[in-house]
Amino acid sequence: MKVFVVEDDVWYSKLLVHTLSLNPDHEVTPFTDGKSLLDQLKQKPDLITLDFRLPDYSGTELFDKIKAFDPNIEIVIISEQQDIETAVSLLKRGAYDYLTKSEDIRDRLIHVMNQLGKNRELVQRVETLQEEVERKYDFQSSIIGQSKGVKRVFKLIEKAVSTNLTVMISGETGTGKEVVAKAIHYNSPLSKKPFVPVNMSAIPKDLVESELFGHEKGAFTGAMGQRIGKFEQAHGGTIFLDEIGEMDISLQAKLLRALQEKEITRVGGTQTVKVNSRVLVATHRNLQEEVKNGNFREDLYYRLFGLPIELPPLREREKDVLILAKHFAESFAKENKQANKSFTKEAQQKLLNYSYPGNIRELKAIVELAMVMADGSEIVPDDITFAQRDVVTDVLSEDLTMKEYQLKIIRLYLKQNDDNIKLVADKLDIGQSTIYRLLKEN
Incomplete structure (x- = not known):
């Protein structure tokens, strides 16, 4: 850490320099006046200990000039007297700390330097992690493949990162929809802002509103305190609504309002909260069919449609x-x-x-x-072991009638999905009554 000591008292300057130099990682340079310091700011020190009373500049004037040159330089004010009003004023303006020239100055200065060192390490770790995340989600390396379908996805991602359009990512389960969403966010101008994923299919119906918009203390049984929802967490960044087709239609109107008005109201609250984030959504369902079947609002569908990216199955x-x-x-x-x-x-x-x-x-x-x-x-x-036999190979291995084929497919899907008739009906895109009828007839 490069440290400048600005102190016109020679003896006190030597005390500060000696104290700071006890740490071999500190490169300490002394200055006796403000002008000589300003002339050397181009060396970009990490920290300046600043005597508040110098022969050529007042502490406040010199403080402002340093911050104007580089607001990232940390400044510790060292003063002969404890002036609470001045200390509070300088701390509000960005001083790291305010120390008085007392008997324990050495211990207090060492403590400040230790805290500053820890803060710098934390900042560096965050920056390193951010760089790693950005490298990880460079879509040319995170989305692997050379097929025509993948190259088409690359082109659409390039268009998505250069705009603020809502993006609708569709594709079968397991095709990598969240990877695409992260690639869009981390390659966009919002990459330094939050990326907040929400899996709509994993949230119980009665908790969706609280999860998205937050709630106030006492809004419902168990609401022991205020909760910030996902939209507020994503403010300024990107919110990714995965499996949006699973959202109950009764809550879709509130989502539509949040998207159109860019504001939300926490459950149990009365105040509106402004939210502004980019929206990415994903679904394995055909939302146009869901609209026709009355399971998805048409106005919400068109609000979310934006730029469509369809991921090809493997x-x-x-x-x-x-x-x-x-x-x-x-x-x-x-x-x-x-x-x-x-x-x-x-x-x-x-x-x-x-x-x-x-x-x-x-x-x-x-x-x-x-x-x-x-x-x-x-x-x-x-x-190489496959979890299940290929459905087509299994079904076509026998000479059966069309009705027998239908029944065999249904029974196979029921076995694979724990006899969940609703889920099987969704996967096969047929009515539940059809399944009941075929099973009853046979």
Whole structure:
């Protein structure tokens, strides 16, 4: 840390310089007047201890000139007398601390330097983490693949980062919708601001409003204090509403108002709170169909539509499967401090022949399991285990009538989804009554 000591009392200057130099990481330079200090500010000190009474400048005047040159330079005022009013004024204007020339000045100065050092380390860590996040979500490296579908996504992301349009990201579960959302945020002018993700499908219906807009103390049973909602947390940054199609229609009007008016009212409150954040949404549903079926407000749909980005399923991404598999294997080896393993040609072909209903998320799990199962330096077909048989291969393995095929598909989906008829009806895009009828007839 580069430290300048400004003190016209020679003896006291030596005391301060000696105290500060006890730390070998401090480079300390003394000055006896304001002019000589100002002439050397170009050296960009990290800290200046400033005598409040100098022969050529008042402490306040010199303080203002230093801050005007560089507001990031920390200043500790050292004064012969304790003037509370002056101290408070300087602290409000940005002084780091105000010390009087007392018997314990050395201990107090060492304490201040220790605190300042910790603060600088924290700031540096935050800056480093921010840089790492930005590198991680450089979309050319975070979204892996060379297929036509992925290249089309790259082009749309480039358009998204240069505008403030709402972006609607659609695609099957596991295709990487949140990765795309983060890539848009961290490559946009808002990258230094908050990115706040909200998974709408993971929040109970009766808590959605409180989660999004916050609540006041006593708003409902269990509301022991004020809570800041996700929209306020994202102010100035980006809010990502994942699985927006799962939001109950009774709450959609309040979301629409928040988006249009850029203000919210906490549950149990009366005051409006201004919020201004970029909105990214994602869904695996066809929202146009949801609008037709009365499950999603048409006005909210058009408010959210903005720039659409549709992510292709993994089965349509050609040889991206092998590129991703190689990436996941390398990552797993690195994280677990193991030697990397390659895929034999037969193993590669097995990966290419599978349809991946769980998309990228499923491929990652398959590769990580194969890395564990493989005994040698290569992954062979027997090391690759699929969580479920390919639905099409399984169904078409027998000679059945169309009605029998329908029943077989329904039973297969019911088994895979714990007999949740509503979920199966949604996945197959048929009515629940159709499922009941087919099961009853057979």
